[in-house]
Amino acid sequence: MTSANVRTEPKERKKPPTDxxxxxxxxxxxxxxxxxxxxxxxxxxxxxxxxxxxxxxxDQVVAIR
Structure with missing residues (x-):
């Protein structure tokens, strides 16, 4: 039995500042x-x-504190 690949590629990410x-x-x-x-x-x-x-x-959970 094989499982379907349900992972989706993220949208284009913003690059953090490099300064x-x-x-x-x-x-x-x-x-x-x-x-x-x-x-x-x-x-x-x-x-x-x-x-x-x-x-x-x-709406992604980014942290739980």
Missing amino acids: GRRRKDVLFCPVCGHESPVDGSWNVTTAEAQQEYRCPEC
Whole structure:
């Protein structure tokens, strides 16, 4: 029995800045490349003392804290 390959290729990713001025508290979406500070544009939900950060562009979970 073989399984179907359901993995999809990510959209073209945005390239991070290379000038060395990037903040250390920035999250990156592995699917679409969206980046924003932790306190930026992420959709955050809280449940049972955990926060889930979702990308505002593609709804991918990027962090659980």
